[in-house]
Amino acid sequence: MRWVVPVTLALALSATPFLLHGPQARANGAMFANGLLPALPVPADNPQTDAKIRLGAQLYFDTRLSADNTISCGTCHDPRTGFVNPNATDTGIKGQVGGRNSGTVINSAYMRYQFWDGRAGALEAQALGPIHNPIEMGETLENVVRKLNAIPGYKEQFQVVFGSDVTTDGIAKAIAAFERSIVSGPSPYDLRLMGDARAMSPAAVRGQHLFNGKAHCTPCHGGPLFSDQSFHNIGAGMDRPDPDLGRMNETKDPADRGRFKVPTLRNIAQTPPYLHTGAEKTLMDVVNFYDRGGIPNSNLDPLMLPLRLTAGEKADLVAFLEALSGPVPTVVIPQFPAGPGPAADPKGGLR
């Protein structure tokens, strides 16, 4: 019976993966395990209420928050196009063109950093930034507060929601509350994780394997949000004569040269174009960008390497990325309260 030892060993080893396999095994302490979205993080000093979200939606789409009454938050974060601008970069007041692709609002509530360079943390800190950015909405916060306080409908709502007149803090909190309500529902990836084995196509399943392996995506796009909530230099735009230095502009640390926030990949299929430059128009373009190993520069992330993906593997990877899209709340352009000055754009600033 000398065969007992080797055969038992082989059988035991063969069976081991059954015990260790599955989402739970992956989630059990694995550093970069993806998974289901956790509970929505809500700051203690800004709880979600229906009235506040409705007020936030009005402010989000109200062009009167801009200096020339032409631009709203929704202009560059358009709900019809995944809450991003479908152009490579944004155009603000007076036709001024910004330098970066707009980031999506979808699931931004989960992000530790806002903006590509992470210069804001919470949504409340982010919400005011574009209003007083001279090439975006170009308005001063003082003027916005003054204009909104002159509109009875807003003044009344602020009294109901915050118990005060219009303030910059209230504007920030209301817009943040609206943005925080834009969270994606279960994607095919999530449904598969919850037990629906057929929720993802075979190509997407193969793509997930690549995502976690040969395509080297997970080290930066790990976690339930498919982002490590950090900053990396993948070389995008670094071949330009005067490249955008990204995170370094904020921290002044040379180690952050060319680093940009790792965006969430949830609902990524709905938010072209891609990268902070907006230079990659499709998911396949992005996959090809990574397949080439990014763009060489002195601070390129050491994990950026040519991938040698086959055409079939690239297609599988795109199929997986497409499977990360879940339903997003339908947003209707709200009615805007009338005021003494110019009327708000009834289209909410959408172009």
Add this chain to the structure above:
Amino acid sequence: MNRGRILALLGIVVALLACLQRTSSAIPVFARKYGFNCTMCHSSYPRLNDFGVRFRNNGYLLPGHGAIEKTILESPTPLALRTGAGYVFDEFKNVPGAPFQRGFQVVGLDILSAGLLSQKIGYMMIFVPGITEAPGLAGQEASLEMANLVFREIGGSPVSLRAGRFEPAYVAFSVKRHLGDSPYEIYDFSFPGGPAFSETQTGLELRCGTRGPMRAVAGLVQGSGTNRSSDNPQDGYLRLEGVLGAGEGQTAGQRIGLVGYFGRARPDASVAAPNDDAQSFRRYGVDASLNASSVNLGVQYLWGRDNGALWGQGSEATWNGGFAELTVGTDFRAAFLARAEMVNEPSFIDRDLRRYTAGGRYSFEDNVAAHLEYSHQVVNTSAPDDPAEDYFTLRLDMAF
């Protein structure tokens, strides 16, 4: 042993593995820690890709991710097993007394542990338990094949130190992580009892340069097994390599390397009196690893110059040899290899060795692969019938 019974049981194993095809994922130490598949670091297990090379050289810590890394106390149990089972045919011709194998076998068992002890110190251990050879079971001697610490970025510099027992950097093409079953003959060649390149060594190794095109590695190791435990380590080596293009030359980029090994060894008891003094020996090597698309061409050539006493000869012994290996990866599941090797032994030995190998691996999942290989070795001599070996295996490799 009843062959029919083995066949039936092997069938069960194969059936189980086939079931795993759609359900299992990579499990071994690092994959489990990070939640990665094995193909993150391996182009085709066990061969590393560029990502894996950078990870290894960075002391088992993901480059650029130091701030969020977890130590072994914060991550799953850092333990993994490797083994394989399948059919082995190994026949020697014109070698009197050589064993002849033909049948099913479980081949080898390694127990691995690796990870981070702190953000600056990584470790790797491979223990090979002793297994008594029996029909259907390949024997192996117990050994601590690797046990080393890596101190990374010493003093904030790009210098790392590996200490303990490890596979030295003078091995341009890892013996422990190559696709083939059959050995790199030139790495196995040495004077009687001498240190072969294929052996792990105990000592210290300094590596400089993790970014940019140039890397340098220097080491001091225990050296020849013919030395006494009271002998100071006297063997040192230096390796310089340059990488052109993005990558590490493993699956992307083009790598060229130079190596020099300078050692001293006491002659083996089989060729000299017991108390002979240590004698010098040297190795010089040049290697290249060239990549185009999914094809890798690896070339290694080594020259040896040994004091004649190490061979039981009066004059210096010189020898040389090398190999060229072509590896083709179609996608993450399949890889093929073809290799030609030669060893031109010292002139006073009437032998020149040639080996030709071809094979492939198909991964059902990252940690379960079918391995097919044929290798033919012939030793050219002046005798009418040259010794030769034919090796064939069809095996399932597993790592959990």
